[in-house]
Amino acid sequence: MDSEVKKGCSFPTASQWMKTIWASIRLLLLGLLVLWIITPTSIYNRVWFPNIRAKTNSTYFGRQGTLILIYTVPVLLLAVLGCVYLHLEKKYGDNSIGSNGQTKLIRLAFLRARPMLVDGPLGIVTWTELAFFTMFIALLVWSYAVYLQVGLDYITSEIAEAKGEKLWQAQLDCAAVRLGVVGNVCLAFLFFPVTRGSSVLPLLGLTWEASIKYHIWVGHAAMILLTAHGLCYFVYWAATHQISQVIKWAKAGISNMAGELSLLSGLAMWMTSFPCIRRKKFELFFYTHQLYFLFLVFFVLHVGSVYSYVMLPGLYLFLVDRYLRFLQSRQHVKLVCARLLPCETIELNFSKSPGLTYAPTSIVFLNVPSISKLQWHPFTISSSSNMDPEKLSIIIGSEGSWSQRLYQMLSSPSPVDHLEVSIEGPYGPASTHFLRHDTIVMVSGGSGITPFISIIQEILSRSITSREKSPRVILIAVFKRSADLTMLELLLPVQGISSSFSYMQLQINAFVTKEKEPATKNQKLLETIWFKPHKEDTPLYPILGQNNWLWLGIIISSSFVIFLILLGILMHYYIYPIDHNTEKIYSHPLRALLNTLFLCICIAMTASAVVLWNKKQNAMEAKEIQNNDASMPMASLGPASHNVADCELETLPRQSLLQATKVYYGERPNLKKMLSECEGLSIGVLVCGPKKMRHDVAKICSSNPVGKLHFESISFNW
Incomplete structure (x- = not known):
């Protein structure tokens, strides 16, 4: 009872x-x-x-x-x-x-x-x-x-x-x-x-x-x-x-x-x-x-x-987010190492707090003051927070002037031993919905493979830890030259993994369109540069702590309540005695400026208080990570040592990766045929690459009579 x-x-x-x-x-x-x-x-x-x-x-x-x-x-x-x-x-x-x-x-x-x-x-x-x-x-x-x-x-x-x-x-x-x-x-x-x-x-x-x-x-x-x-x-x-x-x-x-x-x-x-x-x-x-x-x-x-209050709700949420981004951008993040690929692509590896988790395909905004103090560029995270809870990786292709300057800094005969960087983010989906499919087909063109690396690592990590059946993964990667094939090696984390790809059903079909046979002459090797730690650098941590959504709700609600209190005091004791709500005497522009000022003050005050509240816990985690990094063997490699990937990656996962890869030279993939031959009740089709590629895949999925192809485009060409 x-x-x-x-x-x-x-x-x-x-x-x-x-x-x-x-x-x-x-x-x-x-x-x-x-x-x-x-x-x-x-x-x-x-x-x-x-x-x-x-x-x-x-x-x-x-x-x-x-x-x-x-x-x-x-x-x-x-x-x-x-x-x-x-x-x-x-x-x-x-x-x-x-x-x-x-x-x-x-x-x-x-x-x-x-x-x-x-x-x-x-x-x-x-x-x-x-x-x-x-x-x-x-x-x-x-x-x-x-x-x-x-x-x-x-x-x-x-x-x-x-x-x-x-x-x-x-x-x-x-x-x-x-x-x-x-x-x-x-x-x-x-x-x-x-x-x-x-x-x-x-x-x-x-x-x-x-x-x-x-x-x-x-x-x-x-x-x-x-x-x-x-x-x-x-x-x-x-x-x-x-x-x-x-x-x-x-x-x-x-x-x-x-x-x-x-x-x-x-x-x-x-x-x-x-x-x-x-x-x-x-x-x-x-x-x-x-x-x-x-x-x-x-x-x-x-x-x-x-009448500006019609627009205020969306603007209010934007201002809260913008100020939090400002606070996060003031911090310098610890850059552990960089991997330089023969195709002039860079992988940057940052130290992060274990409490910072993110879903695959998330992005961060990166600022390198030595290149430009004002420019922030978005990059997809290529790592999985479940596979490596203390590292965050991004991949940068040398396609624009900003990224080319970064590659030149790191690939010079005397590379820098420390690089000052700031990060905003990460930002990404709230859940990993693509894991619900029986089969996941990922179609990439060039550097569009970046978001798919994080997905593969996430599935591999969950397959190893849970031992449950994972979706079958088919990666169709299209490159221009054989040197670009080295981007596939970024599927392996910088320190390698203890288990092979045998835990997941992975099939990689790589197509090299501009060359009919592998290039063997003057082929560069993958290099790794380790950076010196700096006392002002800290691991990347969530600006609002692990309970970030709850703290964000507190900032929104408390700042707005304080704003209403200040607005009521201003109106009741200063403006109302002048115009008596007739709005014919007191200056409308001045009132609007006062309201805007109060709005910004309330947001800045509450957001700063919450960030400072979480900063103490973040500082403790950062100190623990620095102590762990100091005891790791990689610290003994020096600030700018160069190492071949073959010596760095474990043999077993690299062999498994090679076994799962088929390379086709001098041809393009028949996407319609490959997608139609995929088996499964629910097939997730993800595409990231040039505009024509995205449109071709979208046409195939839209014309599929069975309706089992679930299309999703990952594009950053704004």
Whole structure:
């Protein structure tokens, strides 16, 4: 009886909490969707919104309190719930190979696995992405049409004449205002895809790097609408002989000049973001895109603090993430060694905390001040945190000016014995959903093999530790020259492994397209350079500790609560005694600047406190790692000793790797035939390489009648 009573009074399990939180998240998402649909309607603007404003128009928040309650609070609550869910999923979720308990995150990721459009202007688009893209365009068209209809209903010839205008001029004014309102809707979604440590994207089965294209799509839509908004007003002012409005900076209401400065900043970013400039002149794109700060500041000054709260939720999460990235980038990470391949490819191996875990295909951003203090470049992690918990590896191909300078520094006759580097990240998927397939086919071109190295090492590590059946892995690697085949040796960690590839079903088909036979003359050997430790270098550790999702939720919630308290004090004791919520006396731009200042202070204060709280534990782990490194044999090799890979790698795994590899010279793979011959009820097809290769694989998967090919493109060609 006692056991039954205890059982009946037990606390909810982690699984029950996750189900409850997930139900709340779905309810919030549905509510936000309904909100955006009804916002332009007449009944919302004439009945519901005035009633809500009447009940929330207090002396503490004024008119902006209504928009904070409607637009900001639900999204931030969604982000906090997402943090708690991801924390529980990371701690209690089952991600082992062959597990039947698939989480909602994995199911959502599978929804995006079938391409629908391949050669269109949007690139490779799946059915789910096309559905959401269509819904977003429909939302914009719906919002503008309803806003315009409601606005035009109030405009008559008599009203236009009373203002000294013609009817078409008044209608143009109405249409221009609505273009700006709908452009603000785009800005509300613009910052979610570029928040690298987002807790919202994983809830939709998305990763940061895969969501960049959504940022591009939304950015194009926003700039088209905002540019049309500005042009319409220039025409309107010229037609009504009010060209002096161009330099108007109003104390109350809309500041035209601030809007024009914001638009100019946005146009500079927009013009340099097209592929013809972004890919050929990346530095121009990168530096110009830093104008987003001016764009945001002048936009807030243009519309005032009240209407900027529509955009605030996404911007708020972005600012939290951006400040955490700033704190992490101030640290110098310990670079242990570098491996130089004959194909002029570099593998960098960093020391990391065992508490820092990441999923395969995760990426980090790397900065080398001796090359450029401002440039940060993304690279895929090629190691597995399960196979080597104290090392993190990335692979860099010498394809651009930045990477070529790095290779020249390391390959010179007198290479550097210490390299100062900083890292932001890692960023990656919340779960390893590809492990649920029976067969995994990975198609790579050149350096596109990098993310697949981490996947193979992850599967190998889990196969060795769990002894469970792992998916069959088929790697189709396409290279131009035989020297590039040495990239396959990066499948083996820098210190080798104690077990062979016999624990997993691995098949490697390598194709060398530019050579018909192996090159044997003047072939370089793989070299390893060991770096001297430096007292200022620390192992890479999670900036928010091992419970990073939980700490992120605390930062978001606590900083916003503090922001509301400061905002209430400012309004109640300083602004309200002046304007009494009439918004006709106190300067709107000054109020917007004060709100923005409070926002940044609250984020910086809470994030810094959390980071300092975790820094002590990270420092203890770093000291233990340094002590372990000091006792390792590799330290005796010296700072810049060069060693052939054959002497470094263990014989057994290297033999297993060679046995699993078949090399074809002077030909390209018949991808359609190879994919059709794959066996399995569920086949994951991952591709990373040139655009044409990705499109060819997408076409094959989309035309597969059985539907067992689950396509996923890993692309960093933004």
